[in-house]
Amino acid sequence: MHIHVKDLTKRFGGEDAVTGVTFAIEEGKLIGLLGPSGGGKTTILRMLAGLEQPTSGEIYFHGQRVENLLPQKRGIGFVFQNYALFRHMTVANNIAFGLDVQKRPRKETKERVHELLALTGLSGLGERYPHQLSGGQKQRVAFARAIAPEPQLLLLDEPFAAIDAKVRKELRTWLRELINRLGITTIFVTHDQEEAVEVADEIMVIHKGRLEQKGTPWDIYKEPQTPFVAAFIGESNLVEDCSRLKGFERAGGAKAMIRPEFIELFKFGETSLLSALEQGVVRSVFFRGTNWEVEVETGAHRLLAYRSLEKETLQAGDEVGLLIHRLYRFDDRSGSMVENTGKTDPMPIFI
Amino acid sequence: MAVPARAPAAVSRTSPRHLSEPAWIRAVLIALALLFLTLVLLLPLVTVFAEAFKRGAELYFASLREKNALSAIRLTLLVAAIAVPLNLVFGVAAAWAITKFRFRGKNLLLTLIDLPFSVSPVIAGLVFVLIFGSKGWLGPFLADQGLKVIFAVPGIVLTTVFVTFPFVARELIPLMQAQGSAEEEAAASLGAGGWRIFWKVTLPNIKWALLYGVILCNARAMGEFGAVSVVSGHIRGKTNTLPLHVEILYNEYNFSAAFACASLLVLLALATLGVKGLVEWKHGKR
Numbered sequence: 001m002h003i004h005v006k007d008l009t010k011r012f013g014g015e016d017a018v019t020g021v022t023f024a025i026e027e028g029k030l031i032g033l034l035g036p037s038g039g040g041k042t043t044i045l046r047m048l049a050g051l052e053q054p055t056s057g058e059i060y061f062h063g064q065r066v067e068n069l070l071p072q073k074r075g076i077g078f079v080f081q082n083y084a085l086f087r088h089m090t091v092a093n094n095i096a097f098g099l100d101v102q103k104r105p106r107k108e109t110k111e112r113v114h115e116l117l118a119l120t121g122l123s124g125l126g127e128r129y130p131h132q133l134s135g136g137q138k139q140r141v142a143f144a145r146a147i148a149p150e151p152q153l154l155l156l157d158e159p160f161a162a163i164d165a166k167v168r169k170e171l172r173t174w175l176r177e178l179i180n181r182l183g184i185t186t187i188f189v190t191h192d193q194e195e196a197v198e199v200a201d202e203i204m205v206i207h208k209g210r211l212e213q214k215g216t217p218w219d220i221y222k223e224p225q226t227p228f229v230a231a232f233i234g235e236s237n238l239v240e241d242c243s244r245l246k247g248f249e250r251a252g253g254a255k256a257m258i259r260p261e262f263i264e265l266f267k268f269g270e271t272s273l274l275s276a277l278e279q280g281v282v283r284s285v286f287f288r289g290t291n292w293e294v295e296v297e298t299g300a301h302r303l304l305a306y307r308s309l310e311k312e313t314l315q316a317g318d319e320v321g322l323l324i325h326r327l328y329r330f331d332d333r334s335g336s337m338v339e340n341t342g343k344t345d346p347m348p349i350f351i
Numbered sequence: 352m353a354v355p356a357r358a359p360a361a362v363s364r365t366s367p368r369h370l371s372e373p374a375w376i377r378a379v380l381i382a383l384a385l386l387f388l389t390l391v392l393l394l395p396l397v398t399v400f401a402e403a404f405k406r407g408a409e410l411y412f413a414s415l416r417e418k419n420a421l422s423a424i425r426l427t428l429l430v431a432a433i434a435v436p437l438n439l440v441f442g443v444a445a446a447w448a449i450t451k452f453r454f455r456g457k458n459l460l461l462t463l464i465d466l467p468f469s470v471s472p473v474i475a476g477l478v479f480v481l482i483f484g485s486k487g488w489l490g491p492f493l494a495d496q497g498l499k500v501i502f503a504v505p506g507i508v509l510t511t512v513f514v515t516f517p518f519v520a521r522e523l524i525p526l527m528q529a530q531g532s533a534e535e536e537a538a539a540s541l542g543a544g545g546w547r548i549f550w551k552v553t554l555p556n557i558k559w560a561l562l563y564g565v566i567l568c569n570a571r572a573m574g575e576f577g578a579v580s581v582v583s584g585h586i587r588g589k590t591n592t593l594p595l596h597v598e599i600l601y602n603e604y605n606f607s608a609a610f611a612c613a614s615l616l617v618l619l620a621l622a623t624l625g626v627k628g629l630v631e632w633k634h635g636k637r
Contacts, residue, residue: 051536071539078540084533088555097551098541149541 001061001075001152001185002027003048008057010043010209017043019209021057025187025202030179032200033189036232040209041189042081045155048187049078061153077146077184079156083138085130091141092117092126098149116144119178136167143175147182154179156188160195172199193233197221205229223337227330230257237263237303242329244299247276247342256338257328263305264323265294267312276342277321282314298322399617402610414600414608415615422588423596424615426504430579430592431572434511438568442519443561447553449520450527451535461524467516476581479510502584507592510578515571522564523557530556559634563627570623574616 003025010018018040025031033041046052048059050071059067066074077098086094092113099109117123120140130138139159146154159175160168176199179186190196196203197217205212205220205228213225224230242248242256266277280298287293292307294314305322307314314320326339371377404411414420445464449457467475483500484490493500500506534556538548554561576594583590585599593616600609 049540051540071536072542072544076540078537080533080537082533084537086534086537086552097538097543101542101547145537145541 002063003153003185004058004060004063005048006058006060008044008047008059009055010040010047010052011055016209018047018054021206021209021211023204023211023214025185027185028183029185030176030199030201031185031187032196032203033187033206034193034196034200034203034232035191035206035212037191039206041191041206042157043209044206045157045187045189048153049076049155050074051078075152077149077151077154079139079142079146079154079159081158081161083130083142085138085141085145087130089129090126091122091128091130091133094130094141095144095148097145102149112148116148120144121174135163136171139163139171143178147184151184154184154186156186158189158191160190160192168195175199197233205232207232224328224335227257227328227335230328230330230335235260235304236328237301239301239303239327242327242338245324245327246278247324247340248327248329248338250341252329254329254331256330258303258324259328260293260304260306262325262327263296263303264325265296265305265307265314266321266323267314267318268321270311271321271323273323273343274321276323276340278324280320280322282316282318282320284316285314296320296322396617399610399614402606403614405610406607410607411611411614414605414611417608419588419591420596420608420612423591423593423612426507426591427573427593429504430508430511431569433508434515434572435565435569437512438515438519438572439561439565441516442523442564442568443557445520446523446527446557447549449524451532451553464517464520467514468521472514472575472577473581475513476510476578479506479513479578479582483509501582502586502590504590506582507579507590510582511572511575514575514578515568518568518571519561519564522560522567526557526560527553559630562630566623566627566630570620573619 005024006022008018008021009016021040021044033044035041043052047054047067050066050069054067057067058065061074086097089097095113095116096109099112104112113126117126120143122137122140122144125133125137130141133141139162143156143159160171163171172195188199200217202215203217203220204214207228213220213229215223220229221233224233230236236257236259239245239256239258241253243250243253245256248256271277278298280296280303283295283297283302285292285294288306291309292314294305294307296303296305303322323343324340325343326337328335329338330336372380415424445460448454449461480501481487482489483493483506485494485501487501490501498505500509534552535548538552543551573592574594575592576598579592580595580598583592583595585591585595587599591599593612597609597612597616600606600612
């Protein structure tokens with residue numbers, strides 16, 4: 001289902017929970033609403049579902065306005081954060097609920113329930129009650145129940161929040177594959193950036209009720225459009241005046257954020273790009289499983305950087321050169337990515 | 352060799368010595384508790400039946416079969432049969448409105464529901480006399496329509512409904528608040544209308560609490576004395592409920608008959624407690 005939202009605003013008792021949110025979603029896309037808790041993500045989702053009435057703004061499904069349409073008439077499936085399974089019904093009856101509402105023939109309902117149980121890996125659990133299931137199983141039942149009536153839009157509110165880390169990873173992959181196979185337009189809410197990056201085709205970053213940025217995970221990581229997005233996605237070092245750093249002299253005096261993965265560390269003799277290198281001293285080194293996390297002191301700053309396990313191991317006290325590939329320069333209102341100019345200097349001092 | 356201390360399932364039934372009092376203190380405390388229970392609960396209960404059967408079972412059953420007694424039993428059952436279903440519907444509606452919706456005046460409604468608990472039953476009865484009595488606001492008008500409320504069955508039903516109003520609602524509200532509206536929202540998102548949501552989702556979730564509330568409501572409806580006494584007028588064979596009948600017999604020094612009728616109410620209370628225990632047991636098992 002193609003979705004278009006215009007100037008959506010929700011006020012709760014004088015306070016804005018959602019402010020002027022506008023976006024469009026293409027059919028079949030898997031969208032992640034990402035942001036810190038209490039930022040208005042769930043409110044947006046509930047307004048799309050019709051469980052919350054917008055204070056102002058317009059919502060279009062397939063070009064048709066739906067703000068005043070009952071949730072029952074919107075053709076959506078909703079997976080709640082705590083699943084909200086019908087506790088007095090068996091798993092099979094939970095899944096069949098939406099089909100019974102549509103008055104499908106009993107035989108068809110039975111077949112569809114059977115098919116969904118198999119699809120969600122719950123075969124044989126149809127006669128259980130919700131309280132007899134694990135968190136991951138409940139999640140699957142909630143999902144099966146939501147997609148049973150073949151909704152055109154699937155909404156998931158923090159679908160993995162209540163599941164332990166290992167099962168969560170499995171479920172994520174499973175859900176992504178399943179949604180891609182079914183081709184339902186899907187929006188899910190999460191506060192976990194790793195989850196959003198891994199699952200979503202596109203991410204919408206929501207902060208304090210506003211849409212900060214919408215784009216593919218890679219775009220958002222690479223080109224954050226606001227300081228908030230830059231700081232929220234990934235790790236970052238904060239620098240007070242980026243024009244003092246080598247290679248960024250022409251960037252103008254402003255604050256900047258530097259991701260550890262954009263800083264390359266060299267021991268003496270490992271590179272010849274001296275015009276772009278900042279000098280520093282290693283303060284501490286941590287093993288991070290897949291790389292070294294190195295804390296380097298350079299001038300007034302202490303910066304975190306990563307170093308590959310393939311390279312010579314650094315020790316505290318080592319003198320190193322820092323190559324800052326790019327940084328995110330920002331002032332109060334906006335920001336932009338700036339590349340290191342020293343790297344491409346046509347006349348390097350050292351030839 | 353056996354290693355008893357390591358047996359995994361061997362959870363000790365008695366707590367370790369350093370966590371409990373010396374034996375003599377325990378004995379004294381238990382004895383005190385038992386004495387108190389006997390004096391306050393058991394003794395009165397036994398007395399009722401002892402007094403009722405003092406002059407033999409024959410007289411006991413005779414005083415229950417007596418015309419005025421039978422009419423009192425009939426009226427009590429009638430009042431309960433009207434008041435309990437009404438409060439069942441009101442209570443469910445009130446609890447549903449308060450827990451599933453946001454609206455102005457919600458706290459006021461919550462306070463109003465508690466009003467019958469906080470007002471003395473005698474005052475509740477007086478209020479109805481002031482409204483429906485022959486000199487009340489509505490009494491003369493209703494009398495013109497040929498409808499007598501005070502000193503008649505409608506008044507008794509009204510006051511009973513008033514006094515027992517909070518039982519069902521009060522039982523449901525905390526439970527429904529704890530359950531939240533997520534399941535109802537899920538049902539709505541699956542396309543179910545309000546009626547279906549209520550019957551298929553809400554009602555099954557609250558049925559045990561509802562039954563519990565109805566049992567308590569019924570016990571009070573049959574046992575209410577104060578408010579009913581004010582509006583009933585004590586007309587024998589007409590407006591006397593069972594508790595009022597007991598009082599009249601007692602005031603006439605007809606102790607055996609009074610206790611025989613009282614024993615009916617006690618039996619009702621015991622049956623209520625039995626059903627209540629059964630409901631709790633069944634509910635707890637799920």
